[in-house]
Structures are given as C-alpha cells and as structure tokens.
Amino acid sequence: MKAFFSRSLLLVGLLFSLSGLSADEATVPQYSKDKHLGVGSCSNSTCHGSIQPWKKSNILQNEYITWTKEDNHSRKAYSVLTNKLSKRIARNLGLKDPAHEANICLDCHADNIPVDIRGERFDIADGVGCEACHGGSERWIESHTSSETTHEENLKNGLYPTEDPVARATLCYSCHFGDKNKLVTHRIMGAGHPRLRFELDTFTATQPAHYVIDKDYRKRKPVFSGVQIWAIGQAIGMRSNLDLLLDAKRGRDGIFPELVLFDCHACHKTMDKASWRRRSGTGLPPGIVRLNDANFIMLRHILKAVDAKLAKQLRSQTRALHRSVINGNTALRRAAAAVRTTTEKAIKELANHEFSDGDVIVILKSIIAEGLKGELRDYASAEQTMMAANNVVVVLDNAKAINDAQLNKLNKALDKMFEVTKNDKVYRPGKFTAALKSLKSAIPNL
Numbered sequence: 001m002k003a004f005f006s007r008s009l010l011l012v013g014l015l016f017s018l019s020g021l022s023a024d025e026a027t028v029p030q031y032s033k034d035k036h037l038g039v040g041s042c043s044n045s046t047c048h049g050s051i052q053p054w055k056k057s058n059i060l061q062n063e064y065i066t067w068t069k070e071d072n073h074s075r076k077a078y079s080v081l082t083n084k085l086s087k088r089i090a091r092n093l094g095l096k097d098p099a100h101e102a103n104i105c106l107d108c109h110a111d112n113i114p115v116d117i118r119g120e121r122f123d124i125a126d127g128v129g130c131e132a133c134h135g136g137s138e139r140w141i142e143s144h145t146s147s148e149t150t151h152e153e154n155l156k157n158g159l160y161p162t163e164d165p166v167a168r169a170t171l172c173y174s175c176h177f178g179d180k181n182k183l184v185t186h187r188i189m190g191a192g193h194p195r196l197r198f199e200l201d202t203f204t205a206t207q208p209a210h211y212v213i214d215k216d217y218r219k220r221k222p223v224f225s226g227v228q229i230w231a232i233g234q235a236i237g238m239r240s241n242l243d244l245l246l247d248a249k250r251g252r253d254g255i256f257p258e259l260v261l262f263d264c265h266a267c268h269k270t271m272d273k274a275s276w277r278r279r280s281g282t283g284l285p286p287g288i289v290r291l292n293d294a295n296f297i298m299l300r301h302i303l304k305a306v307d308a309k310l311a312k313q314l315r316s317q318t319r320a321l322h323r324s325v326i327n328g329n330t331a332l333r334r335a336a337a338a339v340r341t342t343t344e345k346a347i348k349e350l351a352n353h354e355f356s357d358g359d360v361i362v363i364l365k366s367i368i369a370e371g372l373k374g375e376l377r378d379y380a381s382a383e384q385t386m387m388a389a390n391n392v393v394v395v396l397d398n399a400k401a402i403n404d405a406q407l408n409k410l411n412k413a414l415d416k417m418f419e420v421t422k423n424d425k426v427y428r429p430g431k432f433t434a435a436l437k438s439l440k441s442a443i444p445n446l
C-alpha cells in the first residue's frame with residue numbers, strides 16, 4: 001500500500017514535467033531524457049548565429065554570437081577547468097581525473113548529460129551551452145522555427161520554461177548554489193573554489209541578455225517584473241539552502257553540518273576584529289556560528305509588501321531556525337521544515353503579486369532600516385543588500401518614476417554601496433553602515 005502511494009505521487013510529478021504545464025515541476029535540462037543535439041545545431045547563421053540581429057524576426061537571431069563573445073557560460077565555463085586554479089583544486093581534493101574530465105566539476109561547468117543522450121554535434125567543451133538552459137532540443141528543434149508552433153507546444157516538446165521566474169531560478173541555482181546531485185561543498189571551497197554568490201535579477205542582466213522583451217515577446221510569453229524576479233530568486237535561494245539543511249546525508253560532513261550553509265565570515269575572520277559584533281536579531285548568544293540568512297532576510301522584507309502575516313510568520317520561524325542550531329538536530333530539522341513550508345507559500349504568492357513602484361520603495365526602506373540596526377552586517381547580507389538596492393533603482397528608472405537628479409543621487413549612493421561590498425577581504429561593516437545612510441537619504445518620496 002505504502003509503495004503504491006509513493007509511486008503514484010511520483011507519476012503525478014512526471015506527468016507535470018512532461019506536459020510542460022507546471023513550470024514549478026519542470027525538470028531542469030540536465031536531468032531530462034531528451035537528447036541534446038549540441039550548440040553546433042543552433043549556431044548556423046540563418047538560425048541563432050547571425051552576426052547582426054535580424055530586423056524582421058521575433059527573436060534576435062544573433063544569440064550564439066552574444067553567448068560566445070560576452071557570456072561566460074560559453075567555452076569559458078569549461079576552459080577554466082584547465083587553468084592553474086582548477087589544477088590546484090583537483091590536486092587538493094585528490095581527484096583521480098583532471099578537473100575537465102571529472103563529473104564533480106563538469107556537472108556545473110558544462111552540459112554534463114549522460115553520454116547516450118549526446119547528439120553528434122554535442123561537444124562537452126562548449127561549456128554551459130544553449131541546451132543546458134533551454135532543454136535538449138531533440139523534440140522541438142524542427143518545429144520551434146515554425147510560426148505555427150505555439151510556445152506551449154514547444155514547452156510540451158521539452159523546451160525549458162526559462163521565462164518563468166520559478167523555473168529560471170531553479171535552473172540557475174542548480175549550478176550557482178547546487179541541488180541534490182551537485183554542490184560546491186565546503187571541502188571544495190577549502191580546496192580553493194571561489195565562494196559563490198547569486199541574485200537572479202542581477203545575474204539575469206549581467207549574463208548578458210540575448211533577447212529583448214518587446215511587443216511580440218509579450219504576445220508569446222508571460223512577462224514578469226524585475227522585483228518579482230528578484231523576490232522569487234530570493235525564495236528559491238532560501239529553498240535551496242533549506243533543502244540542503246534538511247538532507248540528512250548532504251547536509252552533513254562527519255560530526256559537522258555542511259559548512260556552506262553558514263556565514264563564511266562567522267568563522268573566517270581574525271580574532272582582533274571587535275567590529276564583527278553579534279547580531280541580536282538571530283536570538284543567538286555570542287560564539288555561535290550563524291546560518292547564512294541573507295536570502296531569508298531579503299525575502300522577509302519583500303513579503304511585508306505582499307502578505308504581512310506571512311512575513312511575520314517567517315520572522316519568528318527563521319529566528320527559531322537560528323536558535324535551533326544550539327538545540328540539536330531534531331530541533332533544527334523541525335524548524336527548517338517549518339520555514340520551508342512558509343517559503344513554498346511565499347513562492348506561490350509572489351508569482352501572482354504585482355508590485356507597485358511605491359511597494360518597491362517601501363521594501364528598500366524596510367531593508368535599510370534593518371541594516372541600520374546592524375542585522376545586515378554579515379558580508380553575505382551586505383552583498384545581497386547592494387544587489388537589492390541596484391534592482392530597486394533599475395525598476396524605478398525603467399518605470400520613469402524618478403527624474404534625472406533623483407537618479408543621479410541614487411546612483412552615487414549605489415556606487416558607494418558597490419565599493420564597500422565588492423570584496424570580502426576588505427569589507428568593513430562600519431563602512432557598509434555609512435553607505436546605507438547615504439542610500440537612505442537618496443531615496444525620493446514618491
């Protein structure tokens with residue numbers, strides 16, 4: 001009876017992903033069964049390899065050129081695996097294979113799908129190719145060029161719904177943090193891998209975009225605001241952390257929990273830095289290693305504008321989660337599961353919420369207020385605050401909600417924020433607080 005129950009649940013999940021109807025359930029390209037035909041199948045000059053964008057086309061047609069020339073996902077993601085740093089990481093980890101042949105690295109630095117679903121033109125050295133994000137093209141390559149084919153039909157045929165923020169965030173986080181099959185663990189970082197940081201809206205913009213959201217795009221696909229993309233990214237980031245925390249195997253390393261879940265700088269600092277004061281909002285006494293809660297904090301402030309009750313619940317639940325670290329494993333799992341349920345609720349609400357320009361300012365002010373209380377002084381939180389502030393300014397500018405003088409003032413404050421958060425080695429919480437103050441005074445009243 002029990003076996004049947006779980007199997008039927010599994011089937012429901014499968015049906016969702018095959019129908020392409022539920023973006024939430026869509027399988028990220030690396031784990032779907034469709035054959036990946038290879039970047040070489042997309043790069044023809046009459047397909048996506050045009051030097052110039054086409055005027056009379058729904059899409060730019062030069063996506064391949066943007067990807068090769070400006071996007072680090074192209075061969076660079078793969079080729080860094082042969083550089084000096086990668087050699088050192090592989091040596092420190094005691095890998096049998098060189099980094100560019102080891103699955104533990106290729107799983108994120110390339111489109112490392114099983115060999116039997118690699119098409120003739122597939123080349124692992126292409127790095128994070130088109131199909132690593134858009135899905136194996138076996139079933140849609142022919143039909144997707146026809147104007148008769150709808151976007152829904154393409155999705156049914158295995159195109160990944162990258163336009164949907166939940167699906168997109170799940171995809172990006174699978175490599176920019178990790179998922180149940182791959183992770184940059186503290187061991188890998190200890191071997192020399194750089195620390196990862198990610199924010200969906202910022203990284204979507206800096207990738208850079210190889211598409212334009214214009215009239216015909218809006219006809220074909222749903223469009224989400226920058227704030228929504230930022231908000232959902234925070235929630236998925238949080239969910240990724242919680243899933244790891246709840247995973248009895250991956251979430252632990254010997255007698256310790258997996259240390260990437262914690263604030264790196266809670267441990268990695270010199271002992272004479274009295275300025276690294278503890279954060280009272282966590283409810284933790286001194287000397288306790290804090291979970292990295294940057295996404296938690298951002299999401300809580302965003303939620304205030306969407307569902308104040310849920311935001312409040314998240315506040316008490318995340319505080320309980322912080323406290324559970326000193327109360328043992330059972331307490332931790334219970335607290336993490338409660339936060340996860342709230343996160344899922346938040347994701348659904350955020351996907352249906354329209355943020356006004358006023359909302360956006362209220363959210364930023366609320367984040368700044370928390371920062372001025374000292375709750376965002378951890379480097380990871382300062383970094384997220386910088387990206388949040390940048391998003392808000394972009395949103396206001398795009399909506400033409402601010403004039404040039406107001407934009408100038410905000411940009412100056414942003415430059416300062418960027419300067420003090422750009423490098424964790426020289427990061428000083430005091431300078432961050434000063435930058436927050438300038439930002440606060442630059443926010444216009446709408």
Ligand code: HEC
Nearest residue numbers: 080085086089099104105108175176177178182183184197
């Ligand atoms: C969970 C996914 C993941 C895994 C596993 C992973 N990496 Fe990375 N790696 C990344 C991401 C994402 C970045 C980019 C960081 C950034 O710039 O934000 C990166 C960056 C790097 C860089 C710096 C690249 C540069 O342009 O400076 C090197 C070198 C590297 N990884 C090597 C490795 C090696 C070697 C392994 C295997 C032991 C490995 N990585 C495993 C995701 C991963």
Ligand code: HEC
Nearest residue numbers: 042048058059063064067073128129130133162163211217
């Ligand atoms: C790291 C992930 C990633 C990679 C790699 C990638 N894309 Fe995209 N692509 C996106 C995202 C995100 C969007 C924007 C959302 C959307 O419309 O689906 C997008 C949009 C597009 C669009 C849609 C434009 C429109 O108007 O509907 C095309 C076409 C496209 N990509 C082609 C390519 C090609 C060709 C390659 C390889 C040369 C490629 N992409 C590589 C993530 C990626």
Ligand code: HEC
Nearest residue numbers: 072076077080108109110128132171172175203204206207
């Ligand atoms: C298959 C794994 C994979 C997926 C999926 C993926 N990335 Fe990446 N991404 C990487 C790796 C690896 C790098 C580092 C490349 C390098 O060496 O510089 C990277 C680099 C980047 C960079 C450049 C960062 C920097 O510091 O220069 C941006 C921006 C980025 N990714 C955005 C995205 C976005 C947005 C998505 C989701 C639409 C996404 N990525 C999905 C693996 C991935």
Ligand code: HEC
Nearest residue numbers: 186189190191192195259260262263264265266267268289
């Ligand atoms: C609970 C404390 C703790 C946390 C949290 C923590 N680390 Fe570590 N880290 C250590 C210890 C202990 C070592 C081992 C030092 C040694 O080898 O002697 C270490 C080693 C390292 C090393 C290798 C340094 C060396 O000199 O060999 C790097 C790099 C590193 N950690 C990065 C990180 C990053 C990035 C994070 C956050 C994602 C992080 N650590 C979180 C305690 C921590």
